[in-house]
Amino acid sequence: xxxxxxxxxxxxxxxxxxxxxxxxxxxxxxxxxxxxxxxxxxxxxxxxxxxxxxxxxxxxxxxxxxxxxxxxxxxxxxxxxxxxxxxxxxxxxxxxxxxxxxxxxxxxxxxxxxxxxxxxxxxxxxxxxxxxxxxxxxxxxxxxxxxxxxxxxxxxxxxxxxxxxxxxxxxxxxxxxxxxxxxxxxxxxxxxxxxxxxxxxxxxxxxxxxxxxxxxxxxxxxxxxxxxxxxxxxxxxxxxxxxxxxxxxxxxxxxxxxxxxxxxxxxxxxxxxxxxxxxxxxxxxxxxxxxxxxxxxxxxxxxxxxxxxxxxxxxxxxxxxxxxxxxxxxxxxxxxxxx
Numbered sequence: 001x002x003x004x005x006x007x008x009x010x011x012x013x014x015x016x017x018x019x020x021x022x023x024x025x026x027x028x029x030x031x032x033x034x035x036x037x038x039x040x041x042x043x044x045x046x047x048x049x050x051x052x053x054x055x056x057x058x059x060x061x062x063x064x065x066x067x068x069x070x071x072x073x074x075x076x077x078x079x080x081x082x083x084x085x086x087x088x089x090x091x092x093x094x095x096x097x098x099x100x101x102x103x104x105x106x107x108x109x110x111x112x113x114x115x116x117x118x119x120x121x122x123x124x125x126x127x128x129x130x131x132x133x134x135x136x137x138x139x140x141x142x143x144x145x146x147x148x149x150x151x152x153x154x155x156x157x158x159x160x161x162x163x164x165x166x167x168x169x170x171x172x173x174x175x176x177x178x179x180x181x182x183x184x185x186x187x188x189x190x191x192x193x194x195x196x197x198x199x200x201x202x203x204x205x206x207x208x209x210x211x212x213x214x215x216x217x218x219x220x221x222x223x224x225x226x227x228x229x230x231x232x233x234x235x236x237x238x239x240x241x242x243x244x245x246x247x248x249x250x251x252x253x254x255x256x257x258x259x260x261x262x263x264x265x266x267x268x269x270x271x272x273x274x275x276x277x278x279x280x281x282x283x284x285x286x287x288x289x290x291x292x293x294x295x296x297x298x299x300x301x302x303x304x305x306x307x308x309x310x311x312x313x314x315x316x317x318x319x320x321x322x323x324x325x326x327x328x329x330x331x332x333x334x335x336x337x338x339x
Contacts, residue, residue: 017265017277017287022321027060028053029301029315032077032093035206036118037253037269040302040315041083049313049320050088052078057090062322071098082120087145089131091117101146110148112141119162125169125186134160140174154192161206166214171231173217175205181219196234200227211257211280218266220252226268228283238283243274254303261309263330272297275314291321
């Protein structure tokens, strides 16, 4: 593992967010679509990782070193998965959806059209659990869980690659095959109301995420930049470049904010070989990590913080790396840190 500090890190004595080599878990993950890389989840326990392997969605217990199947022998290889403590969702290239309630063991298989499901998002808002399905047919379909009853279909002028609802359930951001970023307000009276169309960089966006306070969101752009906004301002709060200048290798594919543990971090992956951890308090400190030896490239299939953000999982087609976050350091504030 090669660790390097981002070029815009202006604090010389700033400690790394990750200081130890990763634990390698010998679990292969599968990438079905070359641009869609959100195929890893860790919703409930630090010791349980959910991932895609061929046409299965698997759960790996890192303590028992045991694999089980959550969704087995699907008729498709998932292009996307999402999970929380109750549900696991897998979406496919021809609109397929496979859903399982991990508490009751109820499951269902359906389709929401014939185009590729680029991403799915499980969220609790408007008095229930909602499933958002972003599709190449230029829509976001909002369904009720577990009934799968349609609530609303949001229509756009481009394919939508990703949508994310803020933890407080008040906002939604979405990104697609243009540089536009759509910000929605969610309320019981007006439902999903678009309040702003922002501009990211020059190319498509493939992932977006909210911080735990629901006041900042980030979009991962294909032209190698992660853009961050404060929900109260249309101007960009930060623009964080990838480690690799190549438009393909350095394309930002996935971005996630930590949601627990008061560590206030953001992580994003590049098309191959690198991911970066960013200080989400100031956005001016970055640690970039190469997951393979120099001269070799490894495709990254997904990213996931553990529920309390004490660990970060990074998937590849050959293994899943587990990195321990320096939680103690993140919970202590050195002079000059801004909250």
